Structure formats: C-alpha cells, structure tokens
Amino acid sequence: MRTHQQLLVGLLEREKSALVDSWVLAASGPQAPEKARTEAAEILTALLPAVASGDLQNSGSAAWQPAKAALERLSASRAAQGSTAGSTSAFVLALKQPIFEALQRELATDSHALVEAIAQVTRYVDALAQWTMDAYQRTREQLISRQQEELLELSTPVIKLWEGVLAVPMIGTLDSSRTQLVMESLLQRIVETESALAIIDITGVPTVDTLVAQHLLKTVTAIRLMGADCIICGIRPQIAQTIVHLGIDLQSVTTKATLADALALALKRNGYTFTKTK
Structure with a gap:
C-alpha cells in the first residue's frame, strides 16, 4: 500500500x-x-x-x-x-x-x-x-x-572645478553615515587629483545643528590631515544665525556665502588672477 x-x-x-x-x-x-x-x-x-x-x-x-x-x-x-x-x-x-x-x-x-x-x-x-x-x-x-x-553616492558627487580645486555640493540632511561617505569620497579624489583645496557647498542643506557642524568640522580636519585645505560655502543667513545661537565655533574654517565666492578665493590661493575684458 x-x-x-x-x-x-x-x-x-x-x-x-x-x-x-x-x-x-x-x-x-x-x-x-x-x-x-x-x-x-x-x-x-x-x-x-x-x-x-x-x-x-x-x-x-x-x-x-x-x-x-x-x-x-x-x-x-x-x-x-x-x-x-x-x-x-x-x-x-x-x-x-x-x-x-x-x-x-x-x-x-x-x-x-x-x-x-x-x-x-x-x-x-x-x-x-x-x-x-x-x-x-x-x-x-x-x-x-x-x-x-x-542615492547617497549620487547626492554627494565630488566635482573637479579647476586644476587643484574640488567641490562637493551637498543636498539634504547630513548624518553620520552620509558624512562618512562624503569624507571617504572626497579624500580619495584629493589623492587621485592631487588637489590642494576642496570646497564644501552646503547651499542645499536645510538646517545645521550641533551634530551637522561637528560632521563638517571632522571632514575639514580630515582634509587638512591630507595636506589640503577646505572652504565651506552656501551658509545662508538663517543657518548663520543658528550657528551663532548654538555657539558653534567655525572661526578656524574659511567660509564664503556662495560657491562663486569660494571658487574665486580658491583660484586666488592657487595664484590665478582674472580681469574682465571690455
């Protein structure tokens, strides 16, 4: 059976x-x-x-x-x-x-x-x-x-703006994992391109609190340890007031209002001068 x-x-x-x-x-x-x-x-x-x-x-x-x-x-x-x-x-x-x-x-x-x-x-x-x-x-x-x-990789591209000048336009909220990714990508590109200056553009970052500021400072420190320098730009009036109220010290970091201003300073540091033609 x-x-x-x-x-x-x-x-x-x-x-x-x-x-x-x-x-x-x-x-x-x-x-x-x-x-x-x-x-x-x-x-x-x-x-x-x-x-x-x-x-x-x-x-x-x-x-x-x-x-x-x-x-x-x-x-x-x-x-x-x-x-x-x-x-x-x-x-x-x-x-x-x-x-x-x-x-x-x-x-x-x-x-x-x-x-x-x-x-x-x-x-x-x-x-x-x-x-x-x-x-x-x-x-x-x-x-x-x-x-x-x-998406994180797409939202934090490392762009070569000029010979020796890199830029990272950041959009959205910053957290530990994203900042780590930015730091790794940026440091790797600094090594690959032998760049002396990096610009971090936070125009697209909606808010900056103590944690975000600490992440930015760590990134700046890591860049300097690689022998390069860093400029942070895109600090809007509201974010500037927030940073002041929180007592966050960014005096050791070079800051500019816009990416254009940051690029102008970066080129000046690299020895470039520009004149407007008529």
Whole structure:
C-alpha cells in the first residue's frame, strides 16, 4: 500500500506539466507570461526532493535546499519587478488548487486518504509560502539598502572645478553615515587629483545643528590631515544665525556665502588672477 508521501511524489512527477499549467492559470490568469510558467516549473521540480524526503519538520535539511533556492530566486525577481510580498506569496499558495484537484481524481473512492493527503499538501505549500515571504523581505531590504547607498553616492558627487580645486555640493540632511561617505569620497579624489583645496557647498542643506557642524568640522580636519585645505560655502543667513545661537565655533574654517565666492578665493590661493575684458 502506497503511503501519502509516495502518492504525492508520484503525482508530482507524473502530472508535472499539467500541474504547472493549472497553477499558473489559477495564479495569473490565461494571459500569464512565460516567465511565470518557468518559475512554477522550477519550484515544482525543486519541491520533489523535499516531498520525497518526508522531512517537513527539518526545513534546514539538504532535501529542502533546492526549493528554498528556487523561492529566493522567485522573490528576488518579483521584488525587482515591483511586485508585493502578498502577491508573491499568493502565487506560491495558488499551487494548492491544482494539486487538490489532482488528489481528488486520484483518491475519489477513499475520502479518509484524500483528507490526509490534502492536509499534508497544505503543510508543504504553506511552508513554501512562509519561506517566500521571508526571502522576499530579505531581498527587499537588500534592494532598499542598495538604492539608499546609490542615492547617497549620487547626492554627494565630488566635482573637479579647476586644476587643484574640488567641490562637493551637498543636498539634504547630513548624518553620520552620509558624512562618512562624503569624507571617504572626497579624500580619495584629493589623492587621485592631487588637489590642494576642496570646497564644501552646503547651499542645499536645510538646517545645521550641533551634530551637522561637528560632521563638517571632522571632514575639514580630515582634509587638512591630507595636506589640503577646505572652504565651506552656501551658509545662508538663517543657518548663520543658528550657528551663532548654538555657539558653534567655525572661526578656524574659511567660509564664503556662495560657491562663486569660494571658487574665486580658491583660484586666488592657487595664484590665478582674472580681469574682465571690455
């Protein structure tokens, strides 16, 4: 007499193609993309070793690794496409319907065995859906973290304004991680270009508090330790008043109102003079 496990393995192997078609139809409708069929077939193939092992309690066993890997690829693909965690999990849960229907045809005369087989399939597919949610969450967090890093890099470009003069136009709120990124990028560019002067433009920084001022001072100190000098520009009247009220000492730092003024000073320090032609 076949066990439920043997019955299910035989069913998945024998009717794999039909199960994939029914699964995709139940999950995505008749206009399902070919990619969904490929994903469904991959997951169903990877599920076979896990079902054959009968080891539902030990999800960390080697038999479950192919299924987990397939679910991670599914989650990564769906997350990159903008699908939600709910819709991704729903796709996996839709596998129940075609398997239930196949079991009903197989065990039509044995209601007790049918109930037990359906319960077993439910446990398997629910476990798959849970792992899908976990994998999607991890993938989404990694994607968001990577996008944040890319945005930070884009929001703090190091620009070569003139021979020996670099500039960093800063936009948005400054925090420890962003200031660290600015410092690393700027110091690296100073080494690469052998620049003697760096301009930090904070025109786009909405507010300056004690923490932001400390970050700026640390950046200036690091630049000086590299043998270069620094000018901070873009200090608006409101920010200047805030700095005074907070008692922040920027007397050791050269400051200018605008980027144009800072560039003029930088060129003057480098020995350049300009005259206006008529």
